Amino acid sequence: NAGVTQTPKFQVLKTGQSMTLQCAQDMNHEYMSWYRQDPGMGLRLIHYSVGAGITDQGEVPNGYNVSRSTTEDFPLRLLSAAPSQTSVYFCASSYSSPLSGNTIYFGEGSWLTVV
Amino acid sequence: GQNIDQPTEMTATEGAIVQINCTYQTSGFNGLFWYQQHAGEAPTFLSYNVLDGLEEKGRFSSFLSRSKGYSYLLLKELQMKDSASYLCAVFDYGGSQGNLIFGKGTKLSVKP
Numbered sequence: 597n598a599g600v601t602q603t604p605k606f607q608v609l610k611t612g613q614s615m616t617l618q619c620a621q622d623m624n625h626e627y628m629s630w631y632r633q634d635p636g637m638g639l640r641l642i643h644y645s646v647g648a649g650i651t652d653q654g655e656v657p658n659g660y661n662v663s664r665s666t667t668e669d670f671p672l673r674l675l676s677a678a679p680s681q682t683s684v685y686f687c688a689s690s691y692s693s694p695l696s697g698n699t700i701y702f703g704e705g706s707w708l709t710v711v
Numbered sequence: 712g713q714n715i716d717q718p719t720e721m722t723a724t725e726g727a728i729v730q731i732n733c734t735y736q737t738s739g740f741n742g743l744f745w746y747q748q749h750a751g752e753a754p755t756f757l758s759y760n761v762l763d764g765l766e767e768k769g770r771f772s773s774f775l776s777r778s779k780g781y782s783y784l785l786l787k788e789l790q791m792k793d794s795a796s797y798l799c800a801v802f803d804y805g806g807s808q809g810n811l812i813f814g815k816g817t818k819l820s821v822k823p
Contacts, residue, residue, distance in 0.1 A: 629810070629811075631813075636815065637815065638798070638813050638814055638815035638816055639754070639798065639800075639813040640813075641810050641811075641812070644810055654810060655812075686753060686754070694742075694744070694802055694810070694811040695741050695802055696741075697741075697742050697759050697761055699744075699756045699759070700744075700756070700811060701756075702753035702754050702755070703753060704752070704753050705751075705752075705753055
């Protein structure tokens, strides 16, 4: 029962470094997304994908890239880390778009600190 | 655009009933979700409403009024473990497929 798996759970980066947050799901879900959660701001959508080979921007995409080469994996890349990207990142997936009322399942989160 | 409003914090007593309200304004509407999130953990699904009325699941119920842009989550027989943040989310039709947009959450503290 792996569900949605995110790695790493904790990471400290220096300003300007790049890194990739990994996300994998084993539920054969078509829809995957990345959110960031900051105090007082709630969950904000970064990027999402409705299927392999298809990605789109969410509310706060700047500074992040994604790709979806397989149904299972949806990595999030920070191109040049900035202190403003210090946050908790959640990967999520659902069978198809939440438009149809499909439940979104979240990974356990990745705590990222940029110094 | 969209706007989702929830109270920031609420406090209630163990064994009591609490109602958490959510109001929303969206460019379209296709259902409203409630999620529970304990501190330091991932959000977990509680309920989904797409039609007006009350949906009951054990101690938790969720109500929707589409004409008023209003929903509430009702928690009965509160337990200490219900201390968590409760997130209201609605579907927004922006982007190529649209997406689930979350409110800022209501932090509920249950006291003995």
